[in-house]
Amino acid sequence: MTNNLDKPLPRRSFLRGQFLHSLKSEKVSQQGYEPIRPPWSNLANFLEKCTACGNCLKACETHIIVKGAGGYPEVDFSQGECTFCEKCVQSCEEGVFREVSEEAWSHKIEIQASCLLQLGTECRSCGDSCEMRVIRFRPSLGGIAQMSLDLESCNGCGACLSVCPTSAITIQSL
Secondary structure (H helix, E strand, O other): OOOOOOOOOOHHHHHOOOOOHHHOOHHHHHHOOOOOOOOOEOOOOHHHHOOOOOHHHHHOOOOOEEEOHHHOEEEOHHHOOOOOOOHHHHHOOOOOEOOOOOOOOOEEEEEOOOOOOOOOOOOOHHHHHOOOOOEEEEOOOOOOOEEEEOHHHOOOOOHHHHHOOOOOEEEEEO
């Protein structure tokens, strides 16, 4: 009836009944309970410095930065992917971002058991959308292609999340 969670469930999520897998939103299922802040966010002092002005929301060309809890910006990959255009960083007047020469995020993708390929059905939608070629497919003699992941190359853009027909790709924080 309920799913045992590896990670502690935030109080707000518990009170909303999200301890039941069926009540989890798609965003929570893919990205987890902790919000993903915009790329290059300085997480150490993000909530202290961010004024929730909304400049980064307006500047985001793919509209993946949305207003989250408390009005603070967070990323919703169900809207699309990050192109790393740096407009969110340039629009911020409060200095809540790190240098863009650093890695944008410290999260990577993880493929769940509900992946069509793992269930024996040919599907390559995630690989087709991945510019970094993190997700590749090797032909298999007499069978369906086998997936291979190069997580070292993953930049966390989220391109593969919204195109997966079974929502089998999730974000894992490192």
